[in-house]
Amino acid sequence: MGADRPEATAPDRRDKTSPWPVVVVLGIVLSEVGILFNLYPVSVTGLLLFTGSVAGIVTEAGYAVRPWRLLVGLGAAFVVVGLLIVGSQVDGGLASYLDAAARDDGIVQRGYTVAAAGAIAALVGIVGSRTVDRVVFR
Amino acid sequence: MGALLVGIGAFLARTENWRAYAPLAGDPAATGGSHEHEQGHGHKPSGIIRWLTTVDHKDIGVLYGTYGVIAFLWGGVAVLLMRLELTTPTSTLIEPSLYNALLTSHGITMLFLFGTPIIAAFANYFVPLLIGADDMAFPRINAIAFWLLPPGALLIWAGFFTIPLPVDIGPAQTSWTMYAPLSAQQPNPGVDLMMLGLHLTGVSATMGAINFIATIFTERGENVTWANLDIFSWTVLTQSGLILFSFPLLGSALIMLLLDRNFGTTFFAVEGGGPILWQHLFWFFGHPEVYILVLPMMGLVSWILPKFAGRKLFGFKFVVYSTLAIGVLSFGVWAHHMFGSGMDPRIRASFMATSLAIAIPSAVKTFNWITTLWNGRIRLTAPMLFCIGFVSNFVLGGITGVFLAAIPVNLVLHETYYVVGHFHYIVMGMIAFAGFGAIYYWFPIVTGKMYQKTLAKWHFWLSMIGVNITFFSMLLMGYLGMPRRYATYDFNPALAPLASVELLHQVTTFGAFLIGLGTLVWLWNIVQSWAEGPEITDPDPWNTKRDGLHGREFAWFEEQLAADGKLATTDGGEASDASRGSSELRSDGGEADEEQLATDGDAEEQAQPTDD
Ligand code: HEM
Numbered sequence A: 001m002g003a004d005r006p007e008a009t010a011p012d013r014r015d016k017t018s019p020w021p022v023v024v025v026l027g028i029v030l031s032e033v034g035i036l037f038n039l040y041p042v043s044v045t046g047l048l049l050f051t052g053s054v055a056g057i058v059t060e061a062g063y064a065v066r067p068w069r070l071l072v073g074l075g076a077a078f079v080v081v082g083l084l085i086v087g088s089q090v091d092g093g094l095a096s097y098l099d100a101a102a103r104d105d106g107i108v109q110r111g112y113t114v115a116a117a118g119a120i121a122a123l124v125g126i127v128g129s130r131t132v133d134r135v136v137f138r
Numbered sequence B: 001m002g003a004l005l006v007g008i009g010a011f012l013a014r015t016e017n018w019r020a021y022a023p024l025a026g027d028p029a030a031t032g033g034s035h036e037h038e039q040g041h042g043h044k045p046s047g048i049i050r051w052l053t054t055v056d057h058k059d060i061g062v063l064y065g066t067y068g069v070i071a072f073l074w075g076g077v078a079v080l081l082m083r084l085e086l087t088t089p090t091s092t093l094i095e096p097s098l099y100n101a102l103l104t105s106h107g108i109t110m111l112f113l114f115g116t117p118i119i120a121a122f123a124n125y126f127v128p129l130l131i132g133a134d135d136m137a138f139p140r141i142n143a144i145a146f147w148l149l150p151p152g153a154l155l156i157w158a159g160f161f162t163i164p165l166p167v168d169i170g171p172a173q174t175s176w177t178m179y180a181p182l183s184a185q186q187p188n189p190g191v192d193l194m195m196l197g198l199h200l201t202g203v204s205a206t207m208g209a210i211n212f213i214a215t216i217f218t219e220r221g222e223n224v225t226w227a228n229l230d231i232f233s234w235t236v237l238t239q240s241g242l243i244l245f246s247f248p249l250l251g252s253a254l255i256m257l258l259l260d261r262n263f264g265t266t267f268f269a270v271e272g273g274g275p276i277l278w279q280h281l282f283w284f285f286g287h288p289e290v291y292i293l294v295l296p297m298m299g300l301v302s303w304i305l306p307k308f309a310g311r312k313l314f315g316f317k318f319v320v321y322s323t324l325a326i327g328v329l330s331f332g333v334w335a336h337h338m339f340g341s342g343m344d345p346r347i348r349a350s351f352m353a354t355s356l357a358i359a360i361p362s363a364v365k366t367f368n369w370i371t372t373l374w375n376g377r378i379r380l381t382a383p384m385l386f387c388i389g390f391v392s393n394f395v396l397g398g399i400t401g402v403f404l405a406a407i408p409v410n411l412v413l414h415e416t417y418y419v420v421g422h423f424h425y426i427v428m429g430m431i432a433f434a435g436f437g438a439i440y441y442w443f444p445i446v447t448g449k450m451y452q453k454t455l456a457k458w459h460f461w462l463s464m465i466g467v468n469i470t471f472f473s474m475l476l477m478g479y480l481g482m483p484r485r486y487a488t489y490d491f492n493p494a495l496a497p498l499a500s501v502e503l504l505h506q507v508t509t510f511g512a513f514l515i516g517l518g519t520l521v522w523l524w525n526i527v528q529s530w531a532e533g534p535e536i537t538d539p540d541p542w543n544t545k546r547d548g549l550h551g552r553e554f555a556w557f558e559e560q561l562a563a564d565g566k567l568a569t570t571d572g573g574e575a576s577d578a579s580r581g582s583s584e585l586r587s588d589g590g591e592a593d594e595e596q597l598a599t600d601g602d603a604e605e606q607a608q609p610t611d612d
């Protein structure tokens, strides 16, 4: 297990630091608080930090070469989860989903918040893979 | 929120930058892989950024330790306020509602914010050293696990911070067991915040446990086998298994409770799953939790006590087996916390049987420690005193547990101070004691300094006497029928011996302040010695080489001293222990021995007085 981690082979040749863990934590905390109390700016920030930093830390640890695909995947997963939450409160097709968005229903709002945060993350991932890679990594 | 995102972006850009320019760093663009640029020679950044970004197991150990100590101090202040209130039967100093809040916070703080993290502190720092690993298996997950704790604590304590604010959020008054329906019905959002905080600390503990399991399985050094794995790592491994099977359950139960509170579900409502469901779920976690706390501390004592008895741990294998046995059994006893809840008597009887059975492996350990001491060359250093106090307190704490596990006794003593006495003999008398002993024992390695011997002895005796005064009078109060968790006890003297109860409460408060005093002495000793104590140059401050009990962690310390050029020359550092025949100069003493045992050191005497 240790073998596929770069640092296992060269333990003393690294600075033993990473900026990502605190960001992952901040993401988890803000998402939990935001979703529980239905504070959507907090939830969206939290989920973006969480998805972004998970993609970042996994890349940094060498499990992925680029963060983007993972970011898209995580974003998509949150879109699905968010829509499932909304789906638990509505019956019917697209129209009823749109209807629900206008309703003053805490659970539906939370579902849409999660889905929207996921969509933003996925979008950032798609844009990133098209632009940043080309500019920074050539 | 937007500003926050930008700030974090800047932080990431900055910290990523220093790495890119680290000396010897490869050119990231040329090497292609994004992690290659870490291969530069390790220079840690300085100041707060270093602590925020570190993934080094030793740094993280220090962070856990600092955190645990802060939590311990808050938990202590909370309980001293409660003890002051209890010197009189009526409500004088604080409102009963504040009493309830302090009680809740004390319990949760001590178990989740002090107990579990202080063990993680020792385990992070020392398990990799003891098993010859470079670091934990997943250093970054290690850092995430730690950083989940500070926000967890802020959320758990949130209700106290909001007291001066004009908002309707107060501290939770649910007690640490959070029994439904009380916990489901208190409208205070402080309860939600506390549960979220608890959830975070649970996630943290689970991540840490996975990391320890992976580390101990996969990162052991070449000559560390299962047969000679040290006893502390064995207990951490067992503890991690217990965490893995119990904390996720607590997390799920908490979420169910949060759903009940906020979204109208009925998991624990009478018309739904019922309040007893909470008790089953909670104690299925809660009983293993007490062993999560005590097993690694038993491991520490099994590691340290032999060093100062001059003998190997007696019956090493049986100590390991009993650890594993306790680990397994601890999942089969939870309902002994619920004997009074109206369960089917046949089920109750079977839980009584398993609970009594757990006394067997516990007694195995006790006899092994005592036998290790038997005919040993005992040196009463501060770590040793705390180990002996630990064994002594376990006798009282364990036996009262066995009494409580007997249904007829339990029905009389349940929910009285007897229970409080029982588990405090264990949580304070053992868990905190082993923690103090280990802090003294490893103080030279972590700080490079030596603590002040006399103050350490004051600390021990104040704590030992304080614990026994405080918690023995609680046992007596339990016999008199004093119920636990009450802010007042202004009952009719015709119904119960009020005068005796009041006296015992005052004795208890006196004892608690002795413990508090001892803790202040300890705090001063640690802080002052760390800042100003003499530098250690002797790689064997406890003189364990002589008995062939030099542990791997001190061998590592020796390398470290040598690398820093601080190692005392043979006639310099050795001179002080000449009296004790430091003839065994094998470079790493007994550590190759099959069972890795710790031994003794008269170290305390020599490391302290003169430094060079
Ligand atoms: C010899 C093994 C032990 C036995 C047989 C035992 C038995 C019991 C029983 C039957 C109770 C329930 C009392 C009641 O509420 O009526 C209890 C409570 C408790 N025990 Fe133990 N115990 C043992 C060891 C331990 C250890 C090692 C710890 C801690 C590390 C511990 C911590 C606790 C705690 C915290 C409670 C109180 C929980 C609460 O209601 O708040 N016990 N014990």
Ligand SMILES: [Cu+2]
Pocket (backbone or CB within 6 Å): B286, B287, B290, B333, B334, B336, B337
């Ligand atoms: Cu129990």
